[in-house]
Amino acid sequence: MMTFSIARLRLDSETLAIAFAAVLGLGLVFVAGFANASAVHDAAHDQRHAIAFPCH
């Protein structure tokens, strides 16, 4: 019983870590490739063309 609940706990924290990394990763890609704010766009301009994110 004890082992089971510890295993469950570990499973859940790993799932959370993976979900957190997925959200953070998507957020970073969004900022680098899609965010519209003009300061972000100007800094990211050459990189967006280079990585072929749709730009302009």
Added chain:
Amino acid sequence: MTSRTLTGALIAGLVAGLLAAALNLWALTPLIQEAETFEGATVHVHEDGTEHVHEAAHSHEAAPEGLARSFGTVATTLVAYAGFGLLLGVGMATAARMGHAPGLRTGLLWGLGGFAAIQLAPAVGLPPELPGTASADLAARQMWWALCAASTATGLAALAFGRNAGVAALGVALVLLPHLLGAPQPPSHDGLVPPGLAAAFATRSLGVAALSWALLGALTGLLAQRAPRGALA
């Protein structure tokens, strides 16, 4: 295992981002700057049929120049690859929990899969383009790009890890779907950027991405690999 994979993926993303930024500044930025001399320019056709290009006076007045411009490229390339690394780490950590242990060689395959999903497949519909190239509505292209990347990634995962023909068929369908729908295209491809310049940019962009993703995947796999016996975990 999971936290090491994710931390390693973030580190690998920053290292691969540095490589990509250096290659971008060397091989791609000069082409972008050359293309900008054509962007916003007008073609003037004389009555006898000869034509010449009037350069735009200042097409990117507000955009940063010089060191600030290079800094922006390096910083945002690092942000993009940190994100790519984390997403690759999410895939590898999930696969590891299903019994597919990460390593250098499998990591390289993951990296090439990421290159196919994020760079190669979207480029089939929307080739990497220089400023001044004719293109369709931005929001429509961004939607298609995101759909294509997600669909290709899911399809490749189904092909790699599926255990029966049905899942494999679904994988093929997901890889083909965005191209059957078709990427948004401009009414005409007439643009002011010389075709040779556009071709060099597209191929170099894919080449830089292939190298950077290969490094990203291999390094993520290497860092996630079970540490040797006796080493700190």
